[in-house]
Each structure stands twice: as C-alpha cells, then as structure tokens.
Amino acid sequence: MELGYIGLFIASFLAATVVPFSSEVIFSAMVFGGLDAWTCVWVATLGNWLGGMTSYHVGLLGKVEWIEKYFHIKKEKIETFTVRIQKYGDWIAFFSFVPFIGDVIAVATGFFRCKWWKVAISMLIGKFARYLAWMYFNGLFM
Template sequence: MFESGYLALFLASFLAATVVPFSSEAILSGMLATGYDLYWSLALATLGNWLGGLSSYYIGWLGKTEWIEKYLRIKHEQIVKTQNRIAAKELWISFFCWLPGVGDVIAVLLGLLKVNVWNAAIGMLLGKMVRYVVWALLTLKVIDLF
C-alpha cells in the first residue's frame, strides 16, 4: 500500500516549486531519516517539484508580452532581443529553476518569453532531479554519521 508520507512529499515538492515558500528538502530528509525508500522518495519529490515548476512556466505562458511593455516599460525590440538571446540556451537556463528564490521567477519568465516548452521541461526536470539526488546523498551521509 502506498503510504501517505509519499503523497505529502509529492505535494510539498509541488508547492515548493510555486510561489509558496516551502522546504521540500526538509520533508525529504525527514522521510529518509525515518526509513522511507530512497528511490520512491527521489522520484516523487522530483516529479512533484517538476510539475510545480511547469505550472509556474504555464502561468508565465498565459501572460502577454504586451504586459511587459506596458507595466515594466520594456520595449518590444528588447523583448525580442532577449528571446533571441536565450533561444539556444533554453534547456540550460531552465536547469536553474531549482534555485531557491529565483527558480520560480526563472520558470515564469521562460513561460512569458514563450521559450520551447520541451527544452524548458527537460532542463527543469534535470535540474530538479540533480538537486534532490545531491540533497538525498548529503542527508544519508549525515544520517550515517549518527
């Protein structure tokens, strides 16, 4: 039977990838410390955080570049120049959506700039997965010390 702890980790990871300030790493560490399966925990934390990041991307996608021009007073030419500048780097830029504080902003901006959804999704998935794997390995090392 699937334990409710895994569902809590998935939801915490999803929320942590949105504008809701939340630490899914603390939940992951707690679960690993209490004997939850490493691979299930990593998979569900990554999946939840990735889907949360994609929801932030989608919120940006719903926005209009006219809003950037109007409210941020950035000229259309500058927006197009920025889109062209990041066009070949979408995957690597989205990789950094795991960063605390700025990752959510990166995801929303990528959506707002209408970058390729597949590149953004793959980059986000890789970044979030690497972050959780590193965090889990550090957690297990600390657990081994005690």
C-alpha cells in the same frame, strides 16, 4: 509521515509554485522516517517538476498581474531575465531548482515563450539533480 509519498509529492509540487518553503526538509524527514530514499528522490522530483511546469504555464499566460499577485514576482524582475534567456536559451530552466530565483526562472521561461519541451527536459534534469545531490550530501542514501 502520515501522508507518506503523497505528502512528499504535494509538498514538492507546492514548493515549486506559490508556497515559499524548502521541500528538502520534508524530503529528509520522509527518508529519516523510513521511506525509501530513491523512491523519495523520484516522487519529489516529479512533484517539483510538475510544480515548476505549472509556473512555466502561468508565465505563458502572460498576465503580469497574476504573476505579481500569486508569485510575488515583479514584472521588472522577469524582464531582467530577457538577456539571460536570449544568451542561454530555453535550457536555463535547468536552474529552476535554485532557491529564490528558481520560481522566477520557471515563470520567465513561460513568459518569454521558451520551447516547452526544452524547458520540460532541462527542468526535469535540474530538479532530479537537486534531490539526488541532497540525498548524497546529507547521507540519506540507503
């Protein structure tokens, strides 16, 4: 609670990049601690989206060694997304909020050179939907 919205932003950002943890726990703690639920939704969405876009840009670099080292994602796993990306297109980034495969999706969309603006829009919508659903299903709205 000490860092408030800035702490939530940082936690949400890191949760979408190299640090494997659930930002929803931090989100819930902030709301239960007295912060405004809607502001938390927007702050967490922005942080998580920027973290996801960072993962997208790491994928753009195309350095498989970096992806394996920092994201612990094997090249083979990224390549399995080839079919999905060819089938569903750049909009698959919507599902980057899904635990365990979300980071892979974000990196893969960059690795396969998906259009950044489609990735950005679909990822933003997905991240927002995630926190909105979390807020409502856990009774955190005020």
